[in-house]
Amino acid sequence: MPARFNAYVPDAAALVRLLDDDTLYRIGRSAECEVRVDHWSISRFHAELTGASARWSLRDTGSKNGLRVDGHLAVRAEFDKSTWFSIGDVYCWFEMLDEVAAERHRAEGAARRATSRAMSQQLVPGLGIRALIPQTLDVVLQLAGLERGFVLYADDGAALRVRASRGFAVDDIASTHFAGSAAAVERALEEGKSVVCCDAAESPWLGVRPSVRLGGIRGLVCVPLKLSGKSVGAIYADSRKPGPPVTELDLELIENVARHAAASFEAARLEGDVADIVRSAADAGLRAPLWSDLRPPPR
Numbered sequence: 001m002p003a004r005f006n007a008y009v010p011d012a013a014a015l016v017r018l019l020d021d022d023t024l025y026r027i028g029r030s031a032e033c034e035v036r037v038d039h040w041s042i043s044r045f046h047a048e049l050t051g052a053s054a055r056w057s058l059r060d061t062g063s064k065n066g067l068r069v070d071g072h073l074a075v076r077a078e079f080d081k082s083t084w085f086s087i088g089d090v091y092c093w094f095e096m097l098d099e100v101a102a103e104r105h106r107a108e109g110a111a112r113r114a115t116s117r118a119m120s121q122q123l124v125p126g127l128g129i130r131a132l133i134p135q136t137l138d139v140v141l142q143l144a145g146l147e148r149g150f151v152l153y154a155d156d157g158a159a160l161r162v163r164a165s166r167g168f169a170v171d172d173i174a175s176t177h178f179a180g181s182a183a184a185v186e187r188a189l190e191e192g193k194s195v196v197c198c199d200a201a202e203s204p205w206l207g208v209r210p211s212v213r214l215g216g217i218r219g220l221v222c223v224p225l226k227l228s229g230k231s232v233g234a235i236y237a238d239s240r241k242p243g244p245p246v247t248e249l250d251l252e253l254i255e256n257v258a259r260h261a262a263a264s265f266e267a268a269r270l271e272g273d274v275a276d277i278v279r280s281a282a283d284a285g286l287r288a289p290l291w292s293d294l295r296p297p298p299r
Contacts, residue, residue: 001054002102006093007037010203013196013221014245018097018105021051026061027087041065041088055080056094065089109249116143116253120260125267132268134164136261140235141166143253144221144246149237152185153225155269160189160233180238181220183209188222188234194255195222198245200238216240223254225262232262 005025007015017035019025025034028046035049043063050057056079060067065088069077077085082095097105119139123132137151148167152160162170168180183206184195200206200217220238224231235258 001051001056002097002099003051003056004095004097004102004105005035005049006095007035007087008091008093008198008245009037009039010199011197011206012038013248013251014198016247016249018102019049019051021053021056023051025049028063037087037090039088039090042090043088046087054096056096058085058094063088112143112249112253116256119143120257123257123261123264125264125271127268129163129265129268129272132261132264134166136257136264137164137166137235137237139257140223140254141237143257144219144237144250145244146219146221146237146239146246147241148180148239149235150180151225151233151235153233153265163233180236181206181209181217181222184220184222185234185236188224188236189231192224192226192229192231194224194251196220196246196251218242219246221246221251221254223251223258225258225265227262227266232266235261 001021003019003021005015005017005019009015015035015037017025019035026045026048027033027035027037027042028044029036029038029042030044033045037046043065045061046063047067048059048061050059058067058069058074058077058079060075067074067077068086069083070085074085079094079096082093085092085094119142123136123139125132127135133151133153137149141147141149148165150165150168150170150173151163153163154160162173165173173180181200184197187193188195197203197206197220200220217238218240220236222234222236225233225235235254
């Protein structure tokens with residue numbers, strides 16, 4: 001019987017893997033593991049999961065921080081139903097599936113990727129920068145399943161500005177009243193990498209911050225907007241309501257949208273600059289040169 005393995009790492013997207021029975025899965029930090037869970041409390045080769053018929057077996061393979069099933073240390077456990085357990089300090093939900101549910105999981109993943117591609121293709125420079133940025137934010141909020149967010153963007157090397165927001169007062173984002181996580185935004189911009197938390201209150205570096213605790217932030221994601229390897233902005237989204245965590249698939253789709261959006265923003269900005277130049281020339285009683293005007297006369 002197939003199964004779905006979910007690992008909730010505090011400072012990362014939730015890991016979700018569909019597991020086939022009659023297969024051995026090594027779990028650990030090593031890149032050689034079939035199920036890689038990157039957290040300091042997990043050993044390189046921490047445990048093994050194997051399935052046969054309607055039962056699955058979990059075995060500790062000599063880890064440092066052990067396994068816990070139903071709150072008790074265990075060297076081995078047998079599962080014939082869905083259950084919670086922990087690997088090191090990472091909580092995991094092991095969900096038994098039938099073949100129909102497993103196929104539905106695969107189909108849903110494929111459908112979400114197709115939807116993400118279709119949404120990205122609608123983010124075209126021709127919309128203009130003023131319409132393009134808020135539309136991008138709406139796409140990210142929909143893909144992430146989060147309730148509020150904003151987009152920072154710097155035009156042609158200028159200072160970062162809030163160019164669109166949902167659920168935030170624009171004036172409060174850059175003030176001491178900001179109810180989101182400024183630290184997540186700063187880290188994403190400085191490191192040029194996405195910041196994700198399944199539950200910000202449980203994060204070692206975010207959970208201690210007043211804005212996170214007082215704001216009641218649960219899940220959050222902040223993805224940098226990059227051009228030629230340089231951050232030109234960021235998309236931030238979070239939620240204060242309990243709900244599904246941001247998964248690795250969610251993050252993959254959001255990052256794909258961000259890459260497409262950054263290029264579209266820049267193209268829209270350049271198109272706007274050209275249009276402004278043309279309008280200025282027309283206002284001055286001039287006209288933009290035609291290609292035929294620039295070509296040398298025939299000899």
